[in-house]
Amino acid sequence: MKPSLQQSIAVARHKDKTWWHQKTHSVEDDFELSTVCHRPESMDKLQEQTKFTKKELQVLYRGFKNECPSGVVNEENFKTIYSQFFPQGDSSMYAHFLFEAFDTNKNGSVSFEDFVFGLSIILRGTINDRLNWAFNLYDLNKDGCITKEEMLDIMKSIYDMMGKYTYPTMQDDAPIEHVENFFQKMDQNKDGVVTIDEFIDSCKKDENIMQSMQLFDNVI
Template identity: 35%
Template structure:
């Protein structure tokens, strides 16, 4: 995939344009930035966390960046190559709502059992709160804690708070965005405004 070159070749660009929603110019710009952060063409989890620290200097992005890294590292290689990175970025930032939700589901399914439990949801939302730094972000009173926010999301998926220990959200439920509470839906799009 042209990993050692400073520019993408025509074949790589052609393939990536078919697999993403980016223009040739955007692909070249993202590749240039990717190569700056990962000169070998392999972005490690540590590098990924370091990049997130630049965007979230008032919090600790370690857990969230780890969760996102694992969702992007689709082959569990221990690193992200440019193709995996740009395809995931395209989905997370410009994909259709069903595409975004399917990608996001992978990040929220922490134990990889094919479902999102209340605990899975809580781990990711806590990581978002920790990443942003609650001193710098103003929350609505009812969203002041990660737990209260997760409760709203859980109920938004038509789950009872009484079933926190036994309830699960399937990919089908998660992807049925027309049935979701709009607030719950907005919380799930962490990378929406990135590009």
């Protein structure tokens, strides 16, 4: 049975070497034989452009192609796949925001290249890489700054996704308190918005914020 996308991501995250040896036939055969609508770049080129090894890319590709035979995934399919990660909550809104972040070409679909480029930054990127990616996720209208409303939309979607059983003592206003705490620290010139420089500078200086940012390790 081919690995699911969830299993493939887990392999890339934890470098489970057992997986590498279970899948011995060449993924290049899949590239040649598959009749997908979108053909990804060669593994060698993707290896040069990301921080994944060729073995990791092979496993990720198998999982991606198993879930997305056409070679691309649209938003509705992305939401369906992502919901399997968090069955205890409603992940649809967060999956929407995440899809927008992965869809760098803004063409309504995410290719294998889009997927691994984003995943490489999130899992293997430098602190600056990851913070820039997170800022882009929060900046919903892509105008170069984050408002309280944008951050609150993201926070609400994360709490909804995690589900009530994950936070048994969580109050309804928890996302609002989270955002207010973030903005108090990040909005350095008190103009009501957070710029990329403020965002990165605040995250690097505040250990609590950095720990909060680790939430992305769990929701990606």
